[in-house]
Amino acid sequence: MKAPEVHHWVAFTTLLTREIRRFIRIWPQTLLPPAITMTLYFIIFGNLIGSRIGEMSGFSYMEYIAPGIIMMAVINNAYANVASSFFSAKFQNHIEELLVAPIPNYLILVGYIAGGAARGLLVGLIVTLVSLFFTTLPIQHIFITLSMVVLSAIMFALGGFINAIYAKNFDEIAIIPTFILTPLTYLGGIFYSIDLLPDFWQQASLFNPILYMVNAFRYGMLGVSDIPVSIAFSIIIFCIIGLSSFALYLLNKGTGLRH
């Protein structure tokens, strides 16, 4: 008897469509809050406080922080989407639908990561549109801008996936975003140039991967960066390879999924 042929492309698009349908269905939880939060950032930091700060690296403060705020929205949402969606699938046991089906593990990973990246990028687009009410966004290097935002979304979606694999309850989904991701994001040069920091903190900031993403993205838009962009790309590609290999290892091993 010949085994039925399984079209992996169909399986992948099904998984991706399901993920996109999920975050669109719950748009008041997934798409609206970042739009409101980032609008507040623009009003408070960009407009009210920013007008007193003056220029930074040759740009108005509003222009300077806009790329970082967009990147922050992308990172947070790509991470949160995969972490909550994959953990919910475990929690409600409907992850079994996937585990029983003839889908290779790498495709499960790619499907969830693509779903997380899709939400991150859609929120990034929404925040970009919001930012246009407050400032202009000159794009100096379109390829760098787009590739950096896509790679960042993929990298943090992978982080969310690994978090969800290990998580045993909803608290464990919230711990990493609250205690690691948020501090790293705020200290990642969104609101300031690291040139303003004392030497020690400048050096310490270089260990923060988000600094590289924010600066490379800012370079793509404004043409200014605190760090060399090539290093940013090297670091993010290295992190994506490392995280995806680890996530696949966990899936193959069945960690948190199979007894």
Place this chain on the structure above:
Amino acid sequence: MKALSIRNLTKTYLKGPMALKGIDLDVEQGDFFALLGPNGAGKSTTIGIVTSLITKTSGEVKIFDIDLSTSPEKAKSYLGLVPQEFNFNGFEQVENILLTQAGYYGIPKKEAAPRVEQLLHQLDLWDKRFTPSRSLSGGMKRRLMIARALVHQPKLLILDEPTAGVDIELRRSMWQFLQEINAQGTTIILTTHYLEEAENLCRNIAIIDHGSIIENTDMKSLLNRLDKEVFILDLKQPLPDNIDLSGLAIHQLDSKTLELELKRDDIINNIFTRLTQQGIEISSMKNKANRLEELFLALVDRTSPNV
């Protein structure tokens, strides 16, 4: 060809007991097979390993001759699972759950849609196709799980207690549906605690206890090993005081009810004749317990052996 072949399958849970102690099991293509056992015997572990939800410790599982370890995707493409617990996304609509499941098996939406419609009609869920699954009743959820398992037309369908908590009317309609798909060529493996269900539906049976297969035969041979049956007789009139039941394995339960123990060699006509001669009229007669249930209890040492 064997739909399922298991060889020397073992499973030891981390910091737990040995759940499977090297079981061997064969299920022929087209069979309706019962896998029975008390709670914790190893049924769900076996099914979990076959469906890739549990990793085995050692041994071999082949589905239609395809090794699950070396060609998991090919082997899994033959399988459909109706699990014991509800395991769909409660927020998804009924129709989307089925279309998504078909997609996981590589079936494009266009191709899956007519099949989904047919299944929803067959399982009386068509009117609920746009309802989120969490809003369905328990019986509807059970039917949805069957529809989901069948959407990719599996050659081997595994049902892990599919009728648990389902009312008798629905249970019987599910039996009829399962018999129909079995007649169309789908091999079915069923675990259930309703032994009447296994007796009515299944042709072959394995009983698992403490991680070992203790019985693996066809249903007819197993039931033939029952050397006595107990019947309850309801009488039309109260039993007279001077009745003579000597020599008969009959016990009076109350004034209008008797319990009759019938050995394999006994002839029931003789017993009825003797009762009739004494003016006793019997209005109805039924088995005290399901025949398979009696055997099952004996086999798993839950009662004194009587087989």
